[in-house]
Amino acid sequence: MPAPTSPLRIVPAPRLVHEAEGAPFVVSAATTVTVGTGPAEVALGVLAAESLSRISGSTVEVRYRDVAEPTQPGDVAFVLDDRLAGEQYHLEVAADLVRVTAGTPEGLTHGLATLHQVLRPHDGTFAAWPVRVEDEPVHGWRGLSVDVARHFFGPDDLRVVVDLMAGYKLNVLHLHLSDDQGWRLHLPSRPDLTARSGGTAVDGDPGGYFTTEEFEALVAYAAARGVRVVPEIDVPGHVNAALHAYGELNPDGEPTDEYAGIEVGFSRLWADLPATEPFLRDVFGDVAAVTPGEYLHIGGDEVHTMEREEYARLVRMASDAVRAAGKKVVGWQEIATTPLEPGTVVQYWDTRMDPAPIVAAAQAGARLLMSPGSQAYLDMKYDGDTALGLEWAGHIELRDAYTWEPTALVPGLPEGSVIGVEATVWTETLRSLDDLMTMLLPRLAAVAEVAWTPADRRDWDDFATRVAAHGPYWDAEGLAWYPSPQVDWH
Numbered sequence: 001m002p003a004p005t006s007p008l009r010i011v012p013a014p015r016l017v018h019e020a021e022g023a024p025f026v027v028s029a030a031t032t033v034t035v036g037t038g039p040a041e042v043a044l045g046v047l048a049a050e051s052l053s054r055i056s057g058s059t060v061e062v063r064y065r066d067v068a069e070p071t072q073p074g075d076v077a078f079v080l081d082d083r084l085a086g087e088q089y090h091l092e093v094a095a096d097l098v099r100v101t102a103g104t105p106e107g108l109t110h111g112l113a114t115l116h117q118v119l120r121p122h123d124g125t126f127a128a129w130p131v132r133v134e135d136e137p138v139h140g141w142r143g144l145s146v147d148v149a150r151h152f153f154g155p156d157d158l159r160v161v162v163d164l165m166a167g168y169k170l171n172v173l174h175l176h177l178s179d180d181q182g183w184r185l186h187l188p189s190r191p192d193l194t195a196r197s198g199g200t201a202v203d204g205d206p207g208g209y210f211t212t213e214e215f216e217a218l219v220a221y222a223a224a225r226g227v228r229v230v231p232e233i234d235v236p237g238h239v240n241a242a243l244h245a246y247g248e249l250n251p252d253g254e255p256t257d258e259y260a261g262i263e264v265g266f267s268r269l270w271a272d273l274p275a276t277e278p279f280l281r282d283v284f285g286d287v288a289a290v291t292p293g294e295y296l297h298i299g300g301d302e303v304h305t306m307e308r309e310e311y312a313r314l315v316r317m318a319s320d321a322v323r324a325a326g327k328k329v330v331g332w333q334e335i336a337t338t339p340l341e342p343g344t345v346v347q348y349w350d351t352r353m354d355p356a357p358i359v360a361a362a363q364a365g366a367r368l369l370m371s372p373g374s375q376a377y378l379d380m381k382y383d384g385d386t387a388l389g390l391e392w393a394g395h396i397e398l399r400d401a402y403t404w405e406p407t408a409l410v411p412g413l414p415e416g417s418v419i420g421v422e423a424t425v426w427t428e429t430l431r432s433l434d435d436l437m438t439m440l441l442p443r444l445a446a447v448a449e450v451a452w453t454p455a456d457r458r459d460w461d462d463f464a465t466r467v468a469a470h471g472p473y474w475d476a477e478g479l480a481w482y483p484s485p486q487v488d489w490h
């Protein structure tokens with residue numbers, strides 16, 4: 001039986017895909033997910049069985065097996081094998097067996113994502129045609145930054161975002177949790193941040209915030225799907241929500257007014273005020289306490305009302321607070337103009353800025369995360385007719401989001417200094433999950449491929465053909481998306 005369509009619709013494109021001959025593996029009530037008994041494997045097995053049950057309509061069970069126990073016909077076997085490493089995985093589909101092999105649970109998660117993309121509707125259930133995939137990513141940090149401060153997106157929305165990310169093998173959810181318009185994470189040491197600034201948003205729209213428990217639950221949900229959360233508290237600018245909650249952060253000791261506009265660059269902390277350093281220590285300490293991941297993001301962008309020295313002192317204070325809490329520092333590219341500890345992650349975004357400080361920072365040991373505004377800012381309009389979004393970095397059609405090479409953006413970077421790629425979505429104009437998804441899809445799939453697939457295996461026409469098959473899947477999941485005219489959608 002020939003494959004009705006090729007499995008080459010996999011996004012991001014794998015290193016190696018070998019289509020074989022033979023009958024398909026059909027998901028049925030006889031299908032069993034089998035997995036080892038480590039905690040991460042158990043969680044993955046349950047997820048795999050749930051999703052296979054959901055798409056096929058049959059109940060797919062999980063069987064836990066000892067290392068030595070052989071697989072049986074009808075198994076979808078997830079196997080840890082230390083001959084593979086890191087995020088590497090193999091997927092083999094034969095008529096009677098699906099086997100995913102990897103060295104780590106993350107690798108197994110990627111194999112599950114690929115399996116989902118090779119399954120297609122067949123005789124009232126789903127089936128996958130024989131194929132062998134061998135795959136691993138180029139970059140270890142493949143992120144999406146979501147601004148939950150301008151408009152609030154809560155746990156339900158973000159779980160949908162996490163599911164989408166995992167499907168495209170993105171592994172870092174960066175949450176922009178504070179800005180001028182609102183503060184989105186309750187912190188026990190500073191309860192007024194959310195009590196006074198949690199309910200506001202752009203245009204007077206309703207705000208909201210994460211309780212500690214909600215945040216921890218989201219972090220765990222993401223972790224089970226191979227996604228780490230990197231929380232951002234943006235300082236020393238973008239801080240009006242904090243200045244509104246705690247008057248002591250202002251020179252006159254008085255809280256500022258709420259802010260519901262979309263200007264940037266006007267609010268700031270003050271290095272000489274006695275309240276500032278304790279505030280930073282409390283805030284980053286509390287955020288670290290709900291963050292199992294290694295990194296906290298200190299923001300650092302668009303401070304337009306401060307001398308260089310004071311800016312550098314405040315970046316230092318925030319970075320010291322992060323390190324005192326046992327975490328590593330991430331900041332927007334402006335922090336590269338200040339002295340940084342080696343290993344600090346600098347997030348490149350503004351392609352208009354002089355890259356010299358970024359190159360110098362990288363030479364001194366900083367690592368670079370690439371989020372170029374003109375390719376990876378998924379809040380930019382697709383074209384002049386797009387109702388949502390901003391335009392300061394130009395229009396970004398699908399092909400623009402696809403056609404760039406992260407290691408070639410900033411000339412003169414030392415070899416190996418780029419650790420990854422992150423898309424961003426800012427929410428000044430985005431109010432609902434549909435708004436958010438309309439901006440993310442299909443472009444998030446393009447950025448995911450830039451982050452995962454080696455440059456010599458990326459090709460626009462080939463991508464456009466593969467991504468065309470994803471529209472029906474987004475429809476089935478109830479996700480809003482933009483039917484880019486650059487793709488011949490199925």
Ligand code: TNX
Nearest residue numbers: 264301302332349379390426
């Ligand atoms: C720039 S990117 C900003 C954000 C805005 C965004 C809108 C960055 C570090 N700062 O404050 O929301 O542009 O596209």
